[in-house]
Amino acid sequence: MIRLEDLSVTYPGGVEALRGIDLTIDDGEFVVVVGLSGAGKSTLLRVLNGLVTATSGSVVVDGTQVVGASPATLRQVRSRIGMIFQTFNLVNRTSVLNNVLMGRLSVVPAWRSTLGLWPAEDREAAMVALERVGIVDKAYVRASNLSGGQQQRVGIARALAQEPRLMLADEPVAALDPVTSRQVMGDLQKINRELGITTLVNLHFLDLAKEYGRRLIGLRDGEMVFDGDIADVTDETFRDIYGRSITDEDLLAMGDSPADGTEDV
Amino acid sequence: MTATTRRPAAPRGARERRWTVALVIVVAMVWSVSGLNVTLDRLLGAPGDAWAILRQMVPPAFARVHERGAVGKVFESVYIAWIGTVIGALLSLPLAFLAAHNVAPVWIRVPIRQLFNAIRAVPELILAVILIPITGLGPWAGTLAIGIHSIGTLGKWATESIESIDSGPIEAVESTGGRWVSNMRWAVFPQVMSTISSYWLFRFEINVRASAVLGMIGAGGVGSELVSHLVFRDFPAASAVLVLTVGVVLTIDTISAAVRRRIITGSVGKSEPSRSAEALSDLTGIKQR
Amino acid sequence: MTPTPGQSNRPVRPRLRTRTVSIAAALTAFTVFAAREVGFDPSTFWEVWSNPLWEKFWPIPWDWVFDSGNVLQPFVETFQIATISTILGCGLALPVSFAMSSLTAPNRPTYLVSRAVMNVVRAVPDLFWAKLMVTAIGIGAFAGSWALTIFSLAVMVKLFSETVDGADPGPLEAARAAGGRHAPALRTGILPTVFPDYVAHSLYVFELNVRASVVLGLVGAGGIGRVLEAQRQFFRFDRVLGMLVIIFVVVWIIEQVSVSLRKRLI
Numbered sequence: 001m002i003r004l005e006d007l008s009v010t011y012p013g014g015v016e017a018l019r020g021i022d023l024t025i026d027d028g029e030f031v032v033v034v035g036l037s038g039a040g041k042s043t044l045l046r047v048l049n050g051l052v053t054a055t056s057g058s059v060v061v062d063g064t065q066v067v068g069a070s071p072a073t074l075r076q077v078r079s080r081i082g083m084i085f086q087t088f089n090l091v092n093r094t095s096v097l098n099n100v101l102m103g104r105l106s107v108v109p110a111w112r113s114t115l116g117l118w119p120a121e122d123r124e125a126a127m128v129a130l131e132r133v134g135i136v137d138k139a140y141v142r143a144s145n146l147s148g149g150q151q152q153r154v155g156i157a158r159a160l161a162q163e164p165r166l167m168l169a170d171e172p173v174a175a176l177d178p179v180t181s182r183q184v185m186g187d188l189q190k191i192n193r194e195l196g197i198t199t200l201v202n203l204h205f206l207d208l209a210k211e212y213g214r215r216l217i218g219l220r221d222g223e224m225v226f227d228g229d230i231a232d233v234t235d236e237t238f239r240d241i242y243g244r245s246i247t248d249e250d251l252l253a254m255g256d257s258p259a260d261g262t263e264d265v
Numbered sequence: 266m267t268a269t270t271r272r273p274a275a276p277r278g279a280r281e282r283r284w285t286v287a288l289v290i291v292v293a294m295v296w297s298v299s300g301l302n303v304t305l306d307r308l309l310g311a312p313g314d315a316w317a318i319l320r321q322m323v324p325p326a327f328a329r330v331h332e333r334g335a336v337g338k339v340f341e342s343v344y345i346a347w348i349g350t351v352i353g354a355l356l357s358l359p360l361a362f363l364a365a366h367n368v369a370p371v372w373i374r375v376p377i378r379q380l381f382n383a384i385r386a387v388p389e390l391i392l393a394v395i396l397i398p399i400t401g402l403g404p405w406a407g408t409l410a411i412g413i414h415s416i417g418t419l420g421k422w423a424t425e426s427i428e429s430i431d432s433g434p435i436e437a438v439e440s441t442g443g444r445w446v447s448n449m450r451w452a453v454f455p456q457v458m459s460t461i462s463s464y465w466l467f468r469f470e471i472n473v474r475a476s477a478v479l480g481m482i483g484a485g486g487v488g489s490e491l492v493s494h495l496v497f498r499d500f501p502a503a504s505a506v507l508v509l510t511v512g513v514v515l516t517i518d519t520i521s522a523a524v525r526r527r528i529i530t531g532s533v534g535k536s537e538p539s540r541s542a543e544a545l546s547d548l549t550g551i552k553q554r
Numbered sequence: 555m556t557p558t559p560g561q562s563n564r565p566v567r568p569r570l571r572t573r574t575v576s577i578a579a580a581l582t583a584f585t586v587f588a589a590r591e592v593g594f595d596p597s598t599f600w601e602v603w604s605n606p607l608w609e610k611f612w613p614i615p616w617d618w619v620f621d622s623g624n625v626l627q628p629f630v631e632t633f634q635i636a637t638i639s640t641i642l643g644c645g646l647a648l649p650v651s652f653a654m655s656s657l658t659a660p661n662r663p664t665y666l667v668s669r670a671v672m673n674v675v676r677a678v679p680d681l682f683w684a685k686l687m688v689t690a691i692g693i694g695a696f697a698g699s700w701a702l703t704i705f706s707l708a709v710m711v712k713l714f715s716e717t718v719d720g721a722d723p724g725p726l727e728a729a730r731a732a733g734g735r736h737a738p739a740l741r742t743g744i745l746p747t748v749f750p751d752y753v754a755h756s757l758y759v760f761e762l763n764v765r766a767s768v769v770l771g772l773v774g775a776g777g778i779g780r781v782l783e784a785q786r787q788f789f790r791f792d793r794v795l796g797m798l799v800i801i802f803v804v805v806w807i808i809e810q811v812s813v814s815l816r817k818r819l820i
């Protein structure tokens with residue numbers, strides 16, 4: 001599904017965000033990526049769908065080389081990769097259904113989508129995606145009127161509407177409270193199990209990572225310092241990745257909920 | 266409390282600076298007045314002349330101007346302003362997407378911005394002067410002049426509001442493999458639509474005044490009525506035309522301002538007052554910031 | 555979580571509201587009607603290019619444009635009009651703005667009357683003022699200056715009274731509490747905080763005045779527009795274009811200077 005070879009990313013400012021990453025992920029895996037802030041987690045996900053360009057090395061996703069791909073090829077690759085964002089990235093001023101339909105943009109002819117003449121089967125796909133995350137009743141509500149957790153589900157539905165082979169989630173629960181976080185992580189897990197969509201999730205909280213992940217990747221200063229089964233992970237491993245011992249703040253159960261009052265974001 | 270604390274000396278230069286500014290202003294006034302061919306008796310005579318005319322303006326001769334179709338002319342000005350605004354809005358909207366730095370590449374953005382600047386620099390009146398030989402006298406010349414000029418301001422405002430949007434949805438559409446057009450339509454347009462449409466209305470308010478003025482050179486609307494009455498020194502008729510115009514302008518301003526307030530508060534827009542203060546000074550319709 | 559084929563809990567697509575539809579229909583009807591009234595003629599858009607008139611715009615006679623008597627002197631006149639009207643208009647606007655702000659108005663009648671009068675003054679287009687002045691006191695820059703003074707006043711009170719509205723009332727209350735009379739209380743309580751804005755707005759009004767005074771000449775109120783109008787009547791569009799280029803450059807420079815000064819002030 002994914003093959004990274006000697007991948008490095010250096011940002012225009014000169015920051016080396018990733019260095020010499022070699023990684024293979026198979027179909028249907030559920031991989032959690034952890035690391036300190038600035039370790040390169042987001043960069044790793046974004047390089048997979050070409051939102052960030054690799055400086056050197058090779059990125060092959062679903063059989064297509066992403067590095068140096070033409071715009072058309074890149075669109076083609078992206079259409080098979082769903083992405084979920086920490087801040088949801090919904091268009092607040094339009095309906096939930098319209099937000100989800102954005103996941104169909106790569107398959108609907110531009111003139112039809114521009115005029116809002118969505119084909120029936122694409123509306124159906126969007127509705128099915130909403131049903132899968134359990135908020136189909138909100139289809140015609142403005143996205144800004146939903147709670148944070150519901151908004152993230154719209155984000156997931158938008159990605160699902162793409163009928164993707166790979167799902168990338170960049171700290172999908174960082175803006176949510178603990179209970180909602182678990183629900184959203186549960187959604188992602190079920191999607192992975194039931195639809196067999198390969199899933200990569202960046203997480204900040206270690207207990208969430210252990211609870212939902214099957215394979216764990218640890219990044220530290222742009223380098224991959226751990227890659228293994230979640231069952232083999234000990235506190236020692238986390239110390240390696242974080243360069244310090246674990247504190248309450250690294251745990252969702254204990255740490256301050258970062259999302260107090262963000263329900264109505 | 267006692268004199269042991271050293272009191273700071275008053276900052277030097279403040280007084281001097283104040284005097285310098287005053288001097289500059291006085292010199293500027295003297296210099297400007299020297300160029301205006303003002304003689305003492307003209308200066309002293311002016312208030313009297315103005316007063317004499319003002320007295321003749323009361324009461325306005327509404328019946329007479331109504332017979333001549335002045336009301337229709339006022340409405341013609343409104344139609345000119347409306348169609349001009351529609352033309353400006355329709356043409357400026359797509360251009361604004363090509364001019365905003367967060368969504369358009371530099372090679373297209375720079376020329377389009379320059380186009381907006383160039384258009385803004387030419388007053389409607391001058392545009393009409395150029396257009397009349399082509400279209401002939403009449404409202405179509407005024408409509409085109411207003412439409413073209415509006416592209417400049419509306420384009421600039423729309424560009425600014427596109428540049429202030431949240432980039433998250435753009436990235437989201439990009440990550441689904443959507444095309445640029447789809448991205449503009451579904452990630453950008455819903456975010457800016459309400460702000461931009463309130464700018465259109467605001468421009469319409471300005472354009473009503475502008476189209477009244479355009480009539481003075483024969484480009485349709487009420488301006489021609491005012492000019493012909495003034496030329497024949499028919500002051501009661503002129504004042505009737507003036508009152509009609511002011512009434513329509515004030516009515517439109519009031520309605521439009523109320524609608525704009527609804528559009529903006531109906532959506533989480535950026536606060537309007539500063540923008541309105543800025544754009545309100547556009548009242549002559551011939552310039553912007 | 556499993557997709558339910560029953561679709562029972564799917565909401566029905568809300569129908570477009572009658573109000574929305576009727577507003578859209580009314581606007582469209584009005585637009586179509588207005589377009590016919592103004593003689594909407596799209597053929598102008600393509601026929602414009604085949605018009606032989608365009609030849610008259612080219613080449614620009616730079617010799618004539620840069621000959622000081624032709625363009626420079628009237629341009630100086632334009633500046634003189636803009637300068638004197640900015641100074642007079644903005645000077646008058648200072649007390650009027652205080653009367654027009656609920657924060658600083660001496661009493662309610664003054665507040666209401668000054669607002670109403672200023673709204674009406676602003677509703678009269680600037681060139682209407684110019685034409686009225688030309689009729690009243692004769693053709694020339696003198697009339698233009700009066701017109702632009704009134705215009706500057708109208709714009710400035712709108713801008714500045716909004717600033718005063720938004721000013722912090724604290725110092726003013728303190729000055730009043732200390733027993734200050736109205737005018738001195740304003741002088742010490744409000745003026746210092748709003749003065750930078752006053753200067754900034756004045757610069758902006760000057761910018762507007764330069765642009766406005768360019769067209770004053772078209773109605774006989776002096777300045778560069780007088781030459782523009784004369785050349786147009788002789789169909790010397792090449793000269794008109796040359797002047798437009800100069801006007802564009804000068805207005806642009808003034809705008810840049812004014813914008814950077816205003817940025818430093820606020």
Ligand SMILES: Nc1ncnc2c1ncn2[C@@H]1O[C@H](COP(=O)(O)OP(=O)(O)OP(=O)(O)O)[C@@H](O)[C@H]1O
Pocket residue numbers: 011012013015016017035036037038039040041042043044
């Ligand atoms: N667009 C950019 N331009 C320049 N530098 C960047 C850019 N994006 C990220 N970086 C830098 O690259 C490094 C890795 O960033 P990245 O966003 O991948 O970290 P992260 O692990 O996702 O951190 P966080 O947990 O805070 O999201 C950081 O040092 C960051 O400052």
Ligand SMILES: [Mg+2]
Pocket residue numbers: 041042043170171
């Ligand atoms: Mg990140």
